[in-house]
Amino acid sequence: MSSSDAAAEAAAAGGEHGPFPIEQLQASGIAALDVKKLKDAGLCTVESVVYSPRKDLLQIKGITSKLVPLGFTSASQLHAQRLEIIQVTTGSRELDKILDGGIETGSITEIYGEFRSGKTQLCHTLCVTCQLPLDQGGGEGKALYIDAEGTFRPQRLLQIADRFAIMIVDSATALYRTDFSGRGELSARQMHLAKFLRSLQKLADEFGVAVVITNQVVAQVDGAAMFAGPQIKPIGGNIMAHASTTRLFLRKGRAEERICKVVSSPCLAEAEARFQISPEGVTDVKD
Incomplete structure (x- = not known):
């Protein structure tokens, strides 16, 4: 049995949600020595093996193509994976x-x-709701908050749970705008951004967490802007657009009211919703 097939079998046999320790591969026929080689290479969970590219696994000393054959994921397997998804x-x-x-x-x-469209306030609220029980719309887990803009306010958060359910990066592009300046560094910035976003996706895949990133915007000024005003577009270009599964655009409404628009998603229709920012965080608009 290949290491990837064994990894999938080990996860299915666990009867619980992952991540599963890599030692479970031994129960699926993978030799203890091979498991040790994988662990020495930094792969400590079954999921980390499943989501590692084949070429990366073959670079591990002692791991042969026999252990990592080419294969396909069936639609039924993908459907089973989708059933484990939680909405926070x-x-x-x-x-x-x-x-x-x-x-x-x-x-x-x-x-x-x-600025002040509600991005950070929504992230603050998610840090709390992700800790709620599953039957209350939560994820029964901790929140990992990476603050790149100095806007995180820990005093607004309560509770602590046993495992991470959400990872927030606020903002994903703030440091790139300061560390990479000018068109001469644009290519290097985009390459580094792509690697960073790929790392976030691997974390989402391996640990099943919700990854939320905030992004800044710039005004796109062209000929049409003379009549309709400048258009707002997110930073990061196509690299950011392709890496994000779901893109949400927030804009200000009246007073504390905010409007959220689903811009792109593989499974959600384009739609808008109103919410408001209150001392309790994100709530429904009180008409």
């Missing part, structure tokens, strides 16, 4: 409605918008 509530029923229940685990959700 945003705190707003109207917003959850257009997101089919909330922020999806196992994928990257990008939230972009202008």
